[in-house]
Amino acid sequence: MTVTAGEPPVPAALTSAVQRWREQGKPVQPPIHWSREAWRRHFPSQHAFLDALPERIDRAEATRHAADATTPEGAERAFLAAMIWGYGRVGYGPWRTARVLTTNPDAVDRLAEVAVVAREQGGLAAFRDLAEKPLRYLGVAFGTKYLRFVTAARSSDRAPILDAVVRRWVSTHTGQHLMIDAWRPAVYAKYIGLLTSWAAELGLATDTVEELIFRSAVSREGSGQWSEPWAGSRSPEQRAQAALLELEQLFDTAEAEQAQEARRHLDELERLIRQCWTD
Known part of the structure; x- marks a missing residue:
């Protein structure tokens, strides 16, 4: 930059x-509390991942789970961790996160593609990539949270x-x-x-x-x-x-x-x- x-x-x-x-x-920055049960209800296939998360999540924890975001499975976990951190105890957070993943065909593949761009070309390039082919219901506020952790996990050029x-x-x-x-x-x-x-x-x-x-x-x-x-x-x-x-x-x-x-x-x-x- x-x-x-x-x-x-x-x-x-x-x-x-x-x-x-x-x-x-x-x-x-202090870690945030989140409602594990609320997220488990909306993501039954991710119970093992959610159960392994600590009761409070900070930036370092969310960054750790973004390390493998360039694969579809890793991208989904990275996205979940970023959204849990971003929403905290906000009640509609799990539902809105699930809406992004279920409304967009191949959403996790798209998130993995964006992660590749972010790692190879930086946060601004990944932002442009999302602008060209956005995911419905994923706005800038929470999209840049995902970009921040994806870039922080593998690069010094962190997307703010x-x-x-x-x-x-x-x-x-x-x-x-x-x-x-x-x-x-x-x-x-x-x-x-x-x-x-x-x-x-x-x-x-x-x-x-x-x-x-x-x-x-x-x-x-x-x-x-x-x-x-x-x-x-x-x-x-x-x-x-x-x-x-x-x-x-x-x-x-x-x-x-x-x-x-x-x-x-x-x-x-x-x-x-x-x-x-x-x-």
Whole structure:
């Protein structure tokens, strides 16, 4: 990944998050709890795999199960691990994951093909590949989670996750709107350019920057499945932002047209909220 000239400087919020993280000894992102029985109900053929997973899953665990993603069997396990990590205790996670695998003919073969592209050509190339032949019901938010773990398992060129949490943080702190309602390679390339530029300035890996953005965002807004020890009390504005984020995350696996329409309205609401507290 190369640095793109003319990118916005590192936002103050990111600089602060990095400083807090370093002061605390660079703690890893906490693992998440998940409902084993819920996933077992939707994936009866994967009971042995699911039973072998720990009760809490972190990025390292999901990465470990992506090592063999270039084969159909390995791709299915890698996809399940990524989705379990991504959804956590969200009740509709197993159903939505099963919908991706059952609605698309040869879904696991397609996931394995994408893994090959990711390993050989990088995350952006794999993103483009998915854009050319997308899997129905697999949106950018959860698709890039799969790409992140697939690339992290066998490459130093890790594909960064781009989901509702990160999208809204970037919008708030740079004014740039990264549309994730559909697979848009130009948007993902722009996002990679941002992270690569900031990572170079901060002396960090690109995917570490993405992780710290996510952790900072959910601790500040009190939303999502993660929490951080530096999270404090929230202001009315932060509570409003958290509510918007919770709504946006509902559209991560929605149909593209529905997600696009909904996110446009949410962006306008966010603009009005910011205006209320700055006027």
